[in-house]
Amino acid sequence: MGIFSFLMGNDINKGVEEYKSTTGAYLIDVRTREEYREGHIPESKNIPLHEIGQIGNLVTNKDTPLFVHCLSGGRSGEAVSVLKRMGYTKVKNIGGISAYTGKVEKS
Numbered sequence: 001m002g003i004f005s006f007l008m009g010n011d012i013n014k015g016v017e018e019y020k021s022t023t024g025a026y027l028i029d030v031r032t033r034e035e036y037r038e039g040h041i042p043e044s045k046n047i048p049l050h051e052i053g054q055i056g057n058l059v060t061n062k063d064t065p066l067f068v069h070c071l072s073g074g075r076s077g078e079a080v081s082v083l084k085r086m087g088y089t090k091v092k093n094i095g096g097i098s099a100y101t102g103k104v105e106k107s
Contacts, residue, residue, distance in 0.1 A: 013101055015067055015094025016041060025065035030079045035071065039104040041097065049075045052082050065090040072096035
């Protein structure tokens with residue numbers, strides 16, 4: 001970790017690995033539907049930030065681990081705050097897909 005590592009935010013690559021090793025977890029992409037179609041992490045579920053209140057349609061158990069990301073980490077930070085206020089207990093902002101080095105798929 002360098003002296004400016006705090007500026008880089010969360011490491012999405014580590015976050016995706018943690019997601020993959022967490023039983024029953026969801027990987028939530030809060031970017032717009034258009035951004036998601038242009039390229040997303042396999043297995044991620046697209047719930048745009050402005051629709052995050054509808055997550056109960058996908059995840060009913062509020063103790064389910066949720067790993068949330070966006071493009072740079074800002075919108076996912078907002079989403080994590082909303083999800084926590086909604087009562088979700090295991091929510092983590094893993095940062096932005098712009099720093100992701102793994103496979104991306106388009107739809």
